[in-house]
Every structure is written in C-alpha cells, then in structure tokens.
Amino acid sequence: xxxxxxxxxxxxxxxxxxxxxxxxxxxxxxxxxxxxxxxxxxxxxxxxxxxxxxxxxxxxxxxxxxxxxxxxxxxxxxxxx
Numbered sequence: 001x002x003x004x005x006x007x008x009x010x011x012x013x014x015x016x017x018x019x020x021x022x023x024x025x026x027x028x029x030x031x032x033x034x035x036x037x038x039x040x041x042x043x044x045x046x047x048x049x050x051x052x053x054x055x056x057x058x059x060x061x062x063x064x065x066x067x068x069x070x071x072x073x074x075x076x077x078x079x080x081x
Contacts (some may be wrong), residue, residue, distance in 0.1 A: 003046070027066045027067035027068030027069070027070075027071070028066070028067045029056070029064045029065070029066060029067075030064065030065045030066075030067055030070070031062075031063075031064065031065075032046060032063050032065075034065075035067075035070060036063075036064035038067060038070060039070050039074060050063065052073075053065065053069070053070070053073050054066065054069040054072075054073065055069075
C-alpha cells in the first residue's frame with residue numbers, strides 16, 4: 001500500500017514538473033545565425049542590437065535567443081510608416 005502511494009506521488013510530481021517546464025519554455029532557442037535568419041536581419045546587425053533584444057548568455061560564449069522573445073521584440077519595435 002505504501003509503495004503504491006509513493007508511486008502515485010512520484011507520478012504526480014513528474015506531471016507537475018512537466019507542466020511547469022512547458023510554462024517556462026516559451027519558444028524555441030535559436031543560435032545567433034538562426035535568430036538572424038528568423039527575424040531576417042544580418043548577423044552583424046543582430047550583434048549590434050543584441051543589448052536591446054532579450055537573449056541568454058550561458059557559459060562558453062554562446063548566445064541564444066528565444067523565438068517567442070524575438071516575436072515580442074519585433075512587435076514592440078514596430079513603427080508605422
């Protein structure tokens with residue numbers, strides 16, 4: 001009986017963790033080259049603007065962009081003609 005309860009608790013915890021993870025991860029993580037292509041911007045221009053664009057800088061000098069953040073940044077950068 002106690003073993004069954006432990007298994008049910010474990011299953012519930014894993015289910016909650018999976019839901020939490022899906023709430024945290026909004027979009028796909030993209031490299032600089034992928035992000036530049038995604039928003040149709042040259043890589044040098046992306047580097048010039050990276051301080052105004054949300055990004056992650058994990059160790060080893062890698063820069064990653066969340067595609068959902070890029071979408072938000074583009075929407076908020078819109079200037080009507």
